[in-house]
Structures are given as structure tokens and as C-alpha cells.
Amino acid sequence: MSGSSLRGSIAITGVGTAGCGEAAGLSELELLALAAHAAVVDAGLTMADIDGLCTANLNIAMWPLNVVEYLGIRPTFIEGTNIGGSAFVAHLLQAALALQAGICNAVLVCYGSNQRTGTFGRRERTIARNSLDPAPYEAPYAPFNPPSSYALIAARHMHQYGTTRPQLAEVAVAARGWARLNPEAFSRDPLSIEDVLNARMVSDPFGTHDCCLVTDGGGAFVLTRAERAKDAPQPSVYMLGVGTAAWHRTISGMADLTITPSVDSGCRAYAMSGLGPADIDVLQLYDAFTINPILALEDLGFCAKGEGGPFVEGGAIGPGGRLPVNTNGGGLSCVQPNMYGTFAVIEAVRQLRGSCGDRQVAGARAALVNGNGGNAAASQATAILGTAETL
Amino acid sequence: MNGPDEEFRLALESGELRLQHCDGCARAVFPPRIFCPHCGGTALAWRPAQGGGEVYSSTTVHMVPKGQAPYNVSLVALDEGVRLMGRVEGRQVVIGQRVTLRVEKAALIFSPEGETP
Ligand SMILES: [Zn+2]
Numbered sequence: 001m002s003g004s005s006l007r008g009s010i011a012i013t014g015v016g017t018a019g020c021g022e023a024a025g026l027s028e029l030e031l032l033a034l035a036a037h038a039a040v041v042d043a044g045l046t047m048a049d050i051d052g053l054c055t056a057n058l059n060i061a062m063w064p065l066n067v068v069e070y071l072g073i074r075p076t077f078i079e080g081t082n083i084g085g086s087a088f089v090a091h092l093l094q095a096a097l098a099l100q101a102g103i104c105n106a107v108l109v110c111y112g113s114n115q116r117t118g119t120f121g122r123r124e125r126t127i128a129r130n131s132l133d134p135a136p137y138e139a140p141y142a143p144f145n146p147p148s149s150y151a152l153i154a155a156r157h158m159h160q161y162g163t164t165r166p167q168l169a170e171v172a173v174a175a176r177g178w179a180r181l182n183p184e185a186f187s188r189d190p191l192s193i194e195d196v197l198n199a200r201m202v203s204d205p206f207g208t209h210d211c212c213l214v215t216d217g218g219g220a221f222v223l224t225r226a227e228r229a230k231d232a233p234q235p236s237v238y239m240l241g242v243g244t245a246a247w248h249r250t251i252s253g254m255a256d257l258t259i260t261p262s263v264d265s266g267c268r269a270y271a272m273s274g275l276g277p278a279d280i281d282v283l284q285l286y287d288a289f290t291i292n293p294i295l296a297l298e299d300l301g302f303c304a305k306g307e308g309g310p311f312v313e314g315g316a317i318g319p320g321g322r323l324p325v326n327t328n329g330g331g332l333s334c335v336q337p338n339m340y341g342t343f344a345v346i347e348a349v350r351q352l353r354g355s356c357g358d359r360q361v362a363g364a365r366a367a368l369v370n371g372n373g374g375n376a377a378a379s380q381a382t383a384i385l386g387t388a389e390t391l
Numbered sequence: 392m393n394g395p396d397e398e399f400r401l402a403l404e405s406g407e408l409r410l411q412h413c414d415g416c417a418r419a420v421f422p423p424r425i426f427c428p429h430c431g432g433t434a435l436a437w438r439p440a441q442g443g444g445e446v447y448s449s450t451t452v453h454m455v456p457k458g459q460a461p462y463n464v465s466l467v468a469l470d471e472g473v474r475l476m477g478r479v480e481g482r483q484v485v486i487g488q489r490v491t492l493r494v495e496k497a498a499l500i501f502s503p504e505g506e507t508p
Contacts, residue, residue, distance in 0.1 A: 136396065137422050138476045140498045143464045144452045151450040152466055159448070159486040201453040203464075252422075252466060252476045257448055 002271035003093075008391045010096045011229035011236040014043025014222035015346045020335040021186035023216040024117040028057065029070045032112030035218030035342075036071060043222040044233040045106055052077035052098055052107030052223075054091035058338055059125055067110065077104040083246055084373020085286060088219075088341030089381035090244040095223050105224060109345075112218035113337035122214055122338070135250055144203050146288065147211055149251035149376045151203040154291040156257040158205065161306035163294065165205050167313060169196035171290040172209045172332050174318030179329025181319060181359035186215050187333045196290075210290040212331035212340070219335075219342030221349065226391075237352045238391055240275060240366070241384040243268020251376035258306070262299040262370055262380035269368075269382040270301075277301040280384070281364040282351045283323065284344035286372035287330040293317065295377065296370045297325075324361045327351060341371045345383070352387050365390050395423030398437065403497045408442075410471055411435040421473035442492040444469040444501070449484045467492075467501055477501050 016038025019031045026034075032055070040047055053075040057063035064080040077098040079091055088109050095107040115122050130139065143149060157163045173193055179185035191209065199207035229236035245261035245268070248254050270276055277300065285296040294308030302323065303311040317325035328334040328347040335343055348367035350356050366386045373379035393401070395411065399422075402409040411420040415432025426433045449465040465479045467490060477499035479490055490501035 136400075141464050141476050141478050142452065142462070143450075143476070144454045147454075148450050148452055148464055152448040152464070155450055155486065156448040201451075201461075203450045203452050203454065205450075252474060257466075 002268070004272050004274070006096045006100065007240050007272055007274065008238045009226055010099050010223050011226050011232070011238045012221050012345070012349050012385070013224050013229050013232035013234065013236050014039040014041070014045070015349050016042055016220045017184065017343070017346060018112070018218040020184050020217040021215050022117055023114060026114055026216070028112045028114050028118070029066060030112070031114060031216060031218035032067065032110050032220070033070060035112060035220040036108055036110045039110070039220035039222050040108065042234060043106070044231070045222065047071060047073060049106050050108045051075050052095060052104035054079040054088065054095055054107060054109040055111065056080060056082040056087040056339065059120065075104065077107065083244070083379035085288070085339040085341050086244070086371025086373035086379045086381040087339065089242070089345060089369055089371030089383050090379070092223070092239055092242045092383050093244060096239060096242065099223065099225050105228065107223040108220060109223065109342060110218070110220035111339055111342045113339065114216045115338045116214050116216045137252055138250055143251070146375045147206055148203040150289040150291055151206050152251055153257045153295070153377065154205050154289070157291060157294070160258055161309065163309035165197055166193055167309035168205065168210055168290040168294070169193045170312045170315070171287065171293050171317070172196045174312065174315060174321065175287060175326050175330040175332035177315070177318040178327050178359055179333035182328050182334060185329040185334040186213055187329070206289060212288050212336040213333065215335050215337050217335045217337035217343070219346055221342065221345055235353045236388065237349045237385050238388065239383060240386045240390060241269035241271070241273025242382065243272065244379070244381040246379040248376065248378050249374060254376050258295070260295050260299050260377040260380055262296055262382055265380045265382040266300040266370070269384050273384040275366060275384055280366050280368045282327060282348065282361045282367045283325045284327070284348045284367065284369045285325055286340055286344055286370055287326055287332050288340070288372055290332070292372055292377070293325055300368065300370060300382065319359065327356065327359050327361060344369045344371060348385050352385060395425065395435070399423045402437070403494060406494045408440040408492060408494055408499060409437045410440050410473060412438050419471040419473045421475055440492065441470055444490055444492065446479060446484060446486050446488050446490055447474055449479060449486055465501070475499065479503070481506055
């Protein structure tokens with residue numbers, strides 16, 4: 001039941017990003033299209049070759065239709081499941097099933113957002129969503145979401161395991177260290193533990209540097225069956241395993257605030273891939289807040305439950321540390337246009353291609369991507385990607 | 392016929408927190424449901440909450456409009472075995488501390504046990 005027949009069955013042959021940071025004057029569809037076009041060219045294809053589409057958007061209910069019309073494609077496989085920012089990692093499973101079933105030959109996974117500079121930005125969307133998707137058992141207490149929900153998670157983790165604010169700060173400082181090596185990253189100024197601790201409070205224990213960026217950006221990648229990927233111009237990156245898990249919607253409905261669904265999604269991805277934590281060379285862990293990579297490291301078996309804080313101390317996940325995490329700078333320092341999933345996948349691909357320049361992890365062969373979605377670590381999708389050698 | 396959400400809301404507006412209890416597995420259910428999420432049973436009976444609980448997690452929201460004070464948002468584990476969001480109003484809010492419920496303007500407000508609001 002591990003789905004191991006999907007191991008290595010599909011490959012990512014093209015990736016593209018656009019407008020990471022600030023992209024004033026560009027619409028969400030334009031950012032998506034710029035990234036999509038770059039990914040399709042990178043894959044050695046044309047838009048006419050795309051016959052599968054995976055996409056999601058936080059504002060628009062029938063978003064795949066907007067994208068189909070704008071890109072001028074008529075796909076035979078359309079996947080618009082939206083489980084939050086993890087969606088584009090989760091899409092890998094559905095895309096693999098469709099490709100293997102022969103429903104389609106080239107799937108484009110794509111996203112774009114202008115939440116930083118657009119006229120309908122973060123604030124407007126929050127107001128609209130409060131009426132479209134009300135949380136009647138939480139709204140009266142006005143949690144400042146998403147920070148407050150993750151702050152409740154962090155506070156409980158601190159209470160239960162002794163995790164400290166300086167340990168949370170290590171995550172932000174490591175991300176900034178990587179971002180400083182990445183010309184595409186939005187925030188590249190030096191950042192110290194003290195800077196993180198002294199920043200303005202948002203929802204305690206989080207200050208501003210514990211919270212991800214609010215940027216614009218588009219991200220896209222192209223998937224084909226593995227045998228077809230051999231003709232692609234770039235080194236192909238293979239999907240070795242993938243798993244998705246969703247347990248709740250609201251923070252009130254989260255069974256144990258210190259345990260996320262990546263316990264399940266990770267197990268599923270490991271089982272499909274036949275790999276374990278010790279086989280992973282580089283990790284891209286969705287860092288909506290500094291607590292997220294700590295939870296993911298625990299739930300994905302890189303350390304025991306409760307030991308994520310000590311694990312990240314001393315620059316352990318930054319450049320030169322013992323485990324490279326979020327090598328692009330992550331959502332904390334590189335790019336975070338509301339849904340980060342595509343960008344985590346793209347950075348994993350770039351690492352496995354060996355195209356990351358100053359931030360390249362030498363000899364990276366297997367990468368783990370963990371997507372996080374919803375206001376309360378509600379959905380998690382884990383993917384394990386590898387070079388041709390790992391097949 | 393009102394659904395469980397509406398029944399809950401009407402009780403809360405009259406100043407009372409009521410919880411569903413499942414005949415099948417004897418567990419309390421929150422938020423209100425059509426069937427029990429634990430055992431699938433459909434025999435759910437309303438009972439008033441006893442009002443005691445423990446702070447499970449807590450945060451203070453500092454992102455507030457100018458001139459407004461930061462405020463507390465907590466998750467409280469009620470003695471009935473359900474966890475819900477509310478506001479704890481106390482000199483110091485600590486995870487694990489015992490709290491007592493009052494319903495104020497259809498909202499759940501808690502005070503540390505022994506501290507009179
Ligand atoms: Zn029951």
C-alpha cells in the first residue's frame with residue numbers, strides 16, 4: 001500500500017520563478033504566466049505541449065479556469081485542490097497518478113501572487129475571507145491569523161519541551177544566512193539572534209522576524225513521465241516519494257499542538273521512496289513561522305519529538321551547519337507570496353541539479369520537501385526528490 | 392429545526408455554554424456536530440458546561456490598532472474533555488493554570504481560579 005510503483009515514475013524537467021519579492025504593476029495571472037513560461041522553456045517544451053494543469057489560489061474559487069483561459073491551454077487533466085500552501089507539493093501525487101495512467105504527458109504546476117504590491121492585498125483578502133469562510137468558534141477572540149495560531153503552537157511547544165525564543169530565532173538566522181548567498185532572495189541584510197529577539201512583537205512568542213515575508217512572486221514546474229524526461233535539456237529530478245495528510249482546519253481543532261500531520265505525510269513519502277531521514281542531503285521545510293521547521297524536523301524523524309529546539313542551535317541548519325535546511329532563504333528570507341509550495345519544490349530541484357552557485361550543497365542527491373498549509377499546520381505534504389543516481 | 396451550531400449559538404447568547412455529550416461513547420463533543428466525531432453515534436445530548444478548565448496554550452496579540460491594548464487569545468481544555476478558544480483575563484496567564492469560565496456578550500471569558508474579575 002506504499003504506492004511504491006510511483007517511485008521514480010515521474011520527473012521534474014523544468015522550473016521557473018518570476019517577480020520574487022516586489023513585482024509592482026503585475027497581476028497574479030501575469031506573475032503565474034511568467035513563471036509558467038520560464039518553466040516550460042526550461043523543460044524544452046512549448047505551452048502547446050502542456051496537457052495537465054495543477055494550480056491553486058487563495059482568492060479565486062474557480063482559479064484553474066482563469067489559468068486555462070489565460071495560458072490558452074486545453075488540458076486533459078485539471079487539478080485544483082487547495083489545502084493551503086502545501087497544495088503544490090500535494091499535487092505531485094495526483095499528477096503522478098494522471099501521468100502514469102496516460103491521461104496526460106506534461107503537467108504544469110503553477111502559482112502567482114501579488115499580495116505585497118497588489119491593490120487587493122493581504123489585508124483586503126483577510127477581511128473578505130472572514131465573511132466567506134468564517135470561523136464562528138474563534139472569530140470572537142480575534143486571533144491575528146495566521147501568526148496567532150502558530151504562536152499558540154509555539155507557546156505549547158515551549159511549555160511542553162522547554163523550547164526557547166533564541167532557539168526559534170536560530171531558524172530565522174539560518175534562513176537569512178542562506179538568503180545572503182541567494183541573489184534571488186528578498187531579505188539579504190545581516191540578521192542576528194538579538195535582532196530577532198528584539199523585534200516588535202506580533203503575537204507572542206513571535207516577533208516580526210519569526211514570521212515569514214509578505215512578498216509577490218510566481219513559481220512553476222513541469223512534470224513528465226520518467227522515460228520522457230531523458231530527452232529534457234536540464235538534468236531531470238525524479239519524484240521518489242510523496243504523501244499528503246490533513247487533520248483539521250482550525251487551531252482549536254488540532255489534536256496535539258506539538259504534532260503536525262507531517263508525521264503521516266512523511267511516513268507515506270518515506271515508504272514510497274524506500275529512503276529515510278539519514279538518506280536526505282538537503283531539506284526544504286515550509287517555514288511560515290520559525291516554529292514550523294522545528295516541528296517538521298521532529299515529525300519527519302530528523303530528531304526526537306521535543307528536541308527540535310536544541311537541534312537547530314549553533315547554526316546547525318544554516319550555511320556550514322550539519323543539515324542544510326531552506327537553502328534559498330525560505331519563506332522567512334527569500335520569497336513568500338502567500339502560498340510557498342512551488343518555491344520549496346523549485347529550490348529542491350535547483351539543488352539536485354547542482355545549479356545553486358554559492359549556496360549549493362555539494363553532492364546533493366536526495367532532497368526532502370515538506371509543505372505546510374492552513375492557519376494551523378492543518379495540511380502537510382511531503383515529497384522526496386532525487387537525482388538519476390537515486391533511481 | 393435548528394442545527395447544532397444554531398442551538399449552541401442561542402444558548403451562548405442567553406449566557407450559557409452548552410456542550411453536546413455522546414450517548415454512544417460518553418464523550419463531550421465540540422464544536423457542535425451532527426454526529427459524534429469519536430464513535431459516529433448520532434445520539435448527542437446538550438448539557439451545560441461546568442465552567443472549570445486549564446489553559447492549554449496562550450498568546451498575546453500585539454498587532455492592534457493605535458490606542459488599543461494587546462489582548463489575550465487562549466485555548467482552554469475544559470474539564471469535560473474538550474478544548475476551545477477563549478480569552479483569559481488575568482494578571483498573568485500561564486499554560487497549565489486552572490481557570491473559571493463566564494459567558495460575556497456571547498463570548499467565553501476565563502479568569503484564573505480564585506481571581507475575581
Ligand atoms: Zn461518541
